[in-house]
Amino acid sequence: MRDLLVVEDLQQVFKGRKPIYAVDGVSFRLPEEPTILNLVGESGSGKSTIARIILALLRPTAGHVLYKGVDIFTRDRKWKRQFRAEAQAVFQDPYSVYNPVYKVERVLKLVIRKFGLASSAAEARQRMEESLRAVDLRPQEVMGRYPHQLSGGQRQRLMLARVYLMRPRLIIADEPVSMIDAGMRASFLNILLDFRDTYGISTLFITHDLSNAMYLGGEIIVLYQGRIMERGETQGVTKAPLHPYAQLLMSSVPVPDPSRRWEEDVTGLALAEGGPSTSSQRQRCLFAERCPQSMDVCWQARPILRIPDGADMAARHVACYLYQEEQKRG
Amino acid sequence: MLATKSKRLAFVAAMAALFALMACASPVSEPIVIEVTSTPEPMMPAEVELVFGDLPRDETFIVASQAPNNDVWDSFNHYQAATYNNASGYNQLTQEMPFLEWDGVIYPWLAQSWEYDGDGTELTLTITEGVNWNDGMPLTIEDWLFTLQYNADNADKGIAWASFLTDIEWRAEGSNQIVFTLPESNFRFHQNFIGHIAGAWRPVAKHVWEGQDATTFKNPDAIGSGPYRLVSANSDTRTVIWERRDEYWDPERLPAPKYQVWLKRPEADVAVFEWEEGAYDLGRIPFQLMTRMMSANAHIKPLVHQDPCPRGLIFNVMNEPLDDPLFRRALGLLMNRQAVANLANVPSYVTPVLWPNTGEIDERFYDAAAAEEFEVTTFDPEKAVQLLDEAGYALVDGVRLDKSGNPISLDAFYIDIGDPAWTVWSWLLAEQAEKVGIEVNPRLLDIPTFFAQGPNGEFDILFRWFCTRPSDPTAMYDGLHSKYAMPIGERSSGIPGRYRNPELDAIIDQIRTGDPASAATQELFRQAYRIWAEEQPYLSLFGENEGVAFNTQYWTGLEVGQPWVHWGAHFRQMMVWIVPAQ
Amino acid sequence: MVAQETETMEAAEVSGRREAVHYIVRRFGIYLFTLWAAFTVAFFVFRMVPGDPMTILLGQLSRAEGQLDPEEAEVIIAHYREVFGLDEPLYKQYVFYLGNSIFRGLDFGPSFVAYPTPTRDLIVQRLPWTVGIFTTSVLLAWIAGTGLGAVMGWLHQRRLTGLAVAVSTLLQITPVYLVALGLIIYVGFALRWLPPGGPYAAHLQPTWNWEFISSLLRHAILPMLSVMLTLGAGFTLGMRALMISVLGEDYLTFAKAKGVLPLTILKDYALRNALIPQVTGLAIVLGATLNGIFIVEVLFQLPGLGTLFVQAMGLRDFNTMQGIVLFSIFAVLTLTLIVDLALPLLDPRIRKTV
């Protein structure tokens, strides 16, 4: 079966006085059928960088991103145009996503024009109104307004309207609900679920807020300092996290309620700038210094992401020596 | 928070310290102040240090001079071309050779006379005896011989009065004569070092200059022969104070002022008020301001004299159509000289020659018939049109074309020294030229650019002053010699119009060594004048009057009509006439 | 947005000292590079000007001395071309000049405006005048402007403040040379309260007595006033605007609501936050101020670098011109460097952004 999106050994190093490993060897795939994949991690874990790479806004230092089997950084313009039409984004800040000099519906008009979504002005208008209604916005309340005249929730839903209009195959939603009111969140997330079920749109949902991921379900990937710590069914991972880091994360989430906000940095230990800055220093478990169960081996080699030993959790992967019997014994 | 606060304090303190440091380092600069300390043996008792403010006004003569940019206030070295000594008084208050002025009269000074032998190969110079330096030491023939040798030794160092000694031998005869032996007959040898309008060759004191580098020695005490000695020089205020020395060797010509103060006043506007208060006794100031000063202070009167250097235009004959004498004459006819002369600060006059004269043209060198025939001073646009038409410069659609069919366009360069006549000529010419279909672009250049582009021939028309020796217009023709017609872009040391004329070359070669007093040489001059008038490689425009202001409140004695120009080195001669007002 | 800021703060915390060293080294490297580049640009640019000192010299000689013998003229020119190194190819002149400047204690060669005084001596002699006026007037203007601006910002609703703002605006937009001309004409000529030009009375010698000092001060008032008026007006308006914007910030409203005394607010909150941009502003105006001071020097006939530069320009005295340009670049660059390095001390937030 062909995968929709394949991310292979992605690496992104920002060069500087001190190199920053934003993304360090991340691989995952999204299947052909509509799914939701949650990307969770604290700030600095590289999740936004992954989003930008997948959207072809940023070229990775190493690794590949294949969309329907084709490298997204191809030179084929026609293909790229098609890719733009099929992979879309919803960004975190619903204000800065609008150019302040234009009226808000420009974001809709632009894609209609660029991707030829309507053959006449009337059709364009009709499609715009339709998409607005699809995300519970009343066209007359939104059209002709400037961004600062709308509420945060309205602006973010307008983004969804844009996505609706385009009917992409894939949405990369980068912290889409972190800056809108708690009350609006659930309805926003519902729209995403609805997109999946009704239109077959897959979502790569990026958040630092586990409660959102729990609400959405699907699969989850836990990132730490640019590396995947644990991966599996959201249900299973959140209920019984294996990796000490995942456990730390889960312990700080009281109840899976999207209307409550997960306090940021409960761990109080978020590390910025991707931790150690040379590749030799990074040949170990990066969580080791914070890990209550760390062993000598954690400091010596990098644990690989694999199915935990002695567990019958087939879909679960974890990068931790605790679940690698031979290491534990040795 | 505490840490940040202390850092902030540290920063503020550091900035404050920095500024304080800079402020402390800079209250007053250390100006170049020369206090003459070496007291020579036979001098008067040690003086109290004098400053300008303590000088009795009625015993002090104050000169407000103007100086070019290289005004040097701590170096009194007249060898150095780069050192301009006119503003400090050094050139005026120390002395030179016998003096031959434009009226032909010889004024003996440090030397008495010169004499050529019959064939012009030997010159005997008689020097004045009993002269002393302004530090009291005697000036003897030893100093003269030292000076000659010193000049010759430094000939390659670009010092003044050096190159004329090439291939020349000299010896002393007794205690007051020097005999020069010349390699070939030359009746003009003396003019190289005696006959300048200003800046003639002068001796230097052996006891001061011996062993000194002629290019860098500053002669800090301003030792020379003259009736004054240096008291102080201040580079900040550009003020030099001199004191009269009563043991001067020529008591008959001892000037009256006990002190002289020379200072530079760059901005005329500022000076006006000081003039009105009687701060200065003599100085150059624009005539328009002088009028105002005179109405405010009745003691101030203008001394007007002719500037010895008439003004004229040079045509670059390398550029078409300026290579055509007819075209050049047509331009001359378009030039309203009288209008320009009228605009000058002090009413000036139109002159048909380009050498110094005393108002009356020196007929010995001048061909009146040629001037008449070729209309060298006439303003006649109609005649100009006629000449242009005849010469084949067609007028098409109001534009006159040169012989290759291109519209004629000429750049006319000038500099602005604050005298309207120097700038307005080009505009008046442009106006007239436009009427006959020729484009003339007046272009104001700054002085350095002017001096660079002129000699390099990068111009069409150039405004310039013309200076030559008194009673001898050789230089006016010499500069037209073909040997100075360098390609454009190379510096020409003659008149930079690139003029070539074998006929004139032959005449010039004869004039150069001939005695200007002889009838044969004068005939050659008249021939040269005729060629010039017909060809007009340069145009004579006007001779200018110059005004200096003289404050008669404390000193009088200077009059209009005295033979000297009232500024620069001529002041040396005028000084003796100055008498106290009461 | 929130996340980003947290990142930044954390980063600054972690990499602290090493970052600072890196920053200083890097900033110093840029400083040296800029200095060199400016030096090179200045060198070649000045050599491209038409006219060279020698022809000017000849022009002067032929005016002052009447006709100059052409052969003698050639010798004179050849000599000075050698003295000033003008007969060498340009690149050799450059290498020589660069070498001399660095390794022989800023030996810029002989000057032509005051031959044979070396350019370095000449600059050193003129420097105190420029530096004196520059530092004093900039500093006074900055202090007065900042203070006045703070008060005007604090009391920005008063009617009198409106008038003061109008006057400051007028002064700020008036070019320094017009202010200088106005002062020369009105105070110097019409009222005759103060001398309209010159460093001190011409009859004085620099000695530390009262007569000299008072004369010096009297002569310094107008030039410094013209710089201070324009510059100070700029600082005043800048500080006022900063104050108003700082006063509008939420935390100040909060502080007021908490009942903190107005003066404490002024001192502890508003002033402190407005001062940093004001210091940056100081760094930015340095270069422009130097230009202004050069003009003021010329107008007031002060024997500083500006006057010297105009003199040197009039003679195409390359050595002196370059020396002055280099010095002023050096001064402005160094002051900017100092301000840049010092700013992070004032405000750690800047450390990351610079």
Added chain:
Amino acid sequence: MKNARILIGVVMLAVILAVALIGPSVVDRVLFPDESPTSRGSYRPYQLASTAHPIGTDGDGRDGLAVFVSSITPSLAIGLIAGLISTSLGVALGFFAGYAEGRLDTLLRILIDMVLVIPTLPLLLMLAVYIERWDLYKLALILGLFGWAFVARVIRPQVQSLRERSYVDLARLSGENTPEIIFLELLPPLLPYIVYVLSLAVVGAMLAEAGLQIIGLGAGGLPTLGFMIAKGFREGVIGVGLLGQMFLPAGALIVVFLSLNLINTGLDQIFNPRLQTTIEGR
């Protein structure tokens, strides 16, 4: 309040423009119907003010008032052309630097800082000499070439902060290419600011031109207000008593600067109150 500023500024500017545009022909036709008052040598130089010559005649024998009114247009033209040149250059470079990343940006920033720090006066003086055959456009070009660094320096951070906004990413996702992003997304929000910078550049150029003239090394003979002031100062018109020939041009310059400043601050307050502090700090 804001509108009052703009109003006063516009009125002042309009008066100056009217004098500049209509003045010469009025002076020519009304005061001197039979003569050409700006032709050199027309009258006796340095005549004091009279009914025939309201502010006297200048040193070249021209009518002072006629010279004054005909000097305004060249001054304004120089300011405007130079301002446009430096603003467009500066905006282009500021955009380039702001949009470029990594080394190129660092290099451009160093370049901008360097140019900004070199005292322009000496270089301007030098160029004033270097240029052959001065005309208004050349002078404007030179002044324009010197003003870009300031513009680039203030534009660059603005561009940088704008391009960090998500809407630039969104525009790219919506299929816009780089030119479209620059011209449709980044430029429009900055336009009011660019206009503001432009007027600063205009004033800067006029100021520099007059300054050059006043220390005596300006463009030879170009009839600008600065030249009139400089010539008057050199020739001592105050001493002669021709005050009008000094105060009129100086006053005109100040009025132009003041009116532009008023319009500027007025516009600025309307469009972008936050930006004001960054500019005024200069």
